[in-house]
Amino acid sequence: MHGASRRNDDGLSALLQPARSTAVVDIGANPIDGDPPYKPMLQSGLCRVTGFDPHPQALAQLQACKGAFETYLPYAVGDGGSHTLNICRGIGFASLLQPEPKTLTHFPNFTELGRVVDRLPLDTRRLDDIAEIEHIDLLKIDIQGGELSVFRNGRSKLAKAVAIQTEVSFVPLYEKQPVFGDIDLELRSLGFIPHMFVAINKKMIAPMMGPNPAAAFNQLVEADVVYVRDFIQAEAMDSEQLKHLALIAHHCYASFDLALNCVHHLASRGAVAPDAKNRYVALLQANRPKVAGGRL
Incomplete structure (x- = not known):
């Protein structure tokens, strides 16, 4: 583990x-x-x-x-x-x-x-x-x-x-x-x-x-x-904030949905690779096949 x-x-x-x-x-x-x-x-x-x-x-x-x-x-x-x-x-x-x-x-x-x-x-x-x-x-x-x-x-x-x-x-x-x-x-x-x-x-x-x-x-x-x-107001966060929120959500609290939301906004801004969302989902599938009671 x-x-x-x-x-x-x-x-x-x-x-x-x-x-x-x-x-x-x-x-x-x-x-x-x-x-x-x-x-x-x-x-x-x-x-x-x-x-x-x-x-x-x-x-x-x-x-x-x-x-x-x-x-x-x-x-x-x-x-x-x-x-x-x-x-x-x-x-x-x-x-x-x-x-x-x-x-x-x-x-x-x-x-x-x-x-x-x-x-x-x-x-x-x-x-x-x-x-x-x-x-x-x-x-x-x-x-x-x-x-x-x-x-x-x-x-x-x-x-x-x-x-x-x-x-x-x-x-x-x-x-x-x-x-x-x-x-x-x-x-x-x-x-x-x-x-x-x-x-x-x-x-x-x-x-x-x-x-x-x-x-x-x-x-x-x-x-x-x-x-x-407030991730509803994601436009109020700069890209560095979104990156750290994603890391904290993922590693500290297993809040993979919140992390993916951050990655989505980062990709939309061009702050990460265009396929970052798919790569993050693949990372989750490889390491944590079940999230919140269901499969990704």
């Missing part, structure tokens, strides 16, 4: 011939949630990653495992002001926002996991002010309620971005935490539309408690959502 994936990577990149590697920015790069979506691109040398995490333990782990195409910095990205990082017993609960005690009592173990064990004063940096970032094609962000502040203070850097994977909350676990509707309105104002759910986090509502407190019924708590630059 890994061999097929790499042949796919090489074939699509050769077909599109982007001017540079895909630029990935990962804010809240803590690796506790498993492999990031861009890992296939990173392994194939198709992207460069600039990651941020002010949590000392998370940053140390990232630095210890990084490869040649990865840079990790200890900056807290936000509104540019001075804040306090609330370090909680559960490492995934660390946030610039204060945990909301009443909400936490409604989910098994959350009160303990959200207990603040240390507070780290820090200065945040606006995304637009970070000199180490030259380009953003894909932004992955998960900073426990601070996402909206990053978007609002990163409009210039995000102007050319083509994909954003962000955590959204349906039940605010922190005081004054923006929720899904707030994030959705902001990203739509930046020219993005929802594309897919990567993960949906449901939790059991207390006082019910089973043998596995992490088990869930139906209550939505959080989700990871991918937004993409």
Whole structure:
């Protein structure tokens, strides 16, 4: 499988011939949630990653495992002001926002996991002010309620971005935490539309408690959502944007239909070979015979 994936990577990149590697920015790069979506691109040398995490333990782990195409910095990205990082017993609960005690009592173990064990004063940096970032094609962000502040203070850097994977909350676990509707309105104002759910986090509502407190019924708590630059308005994207959107759609999310749509527009512009659509379909047929439940 890994061999097929790499042949796919090489074939699509050769077909599109982007001017540079895909630029990935990962804010809240803590690796506790498993492999990031861009890992296939990173392994194939198709992207460069600039990651941020002010949590000392998370940053140390990232630095210890990084490869040649990865840079990790200890900056807290936000509104540019001075804040306090609330370090909680559960490492995934660390946030610039204060945990909301009443909400936490409604989910098994959350009160303990959200207990603040240390507070780290820090200065945040606006995304637009970070000199180490030259380009953003894909932004992955998960900073426990601070996402909206990053978007609002990163409009210039995000102007050319083509994909954003962000955590959204349906039940605010922190005081004054923006929720899904707030994030959705902001990203739509930046020219993005929802594309897919990567993960949906449901939790059991207390006082019910089973043998596995992490088990869930139906209550939505959080989700990871991918937004993409509005492909309906493809004429608003330049050819380099379309190339990186195709690469991200294909390699990170198996969104082959979106990738083909990008290739279609590129071919119409003469930015890739006239037969690029047929060559991409052939590449898919050779490596992934079934797509979305049907054959190409």
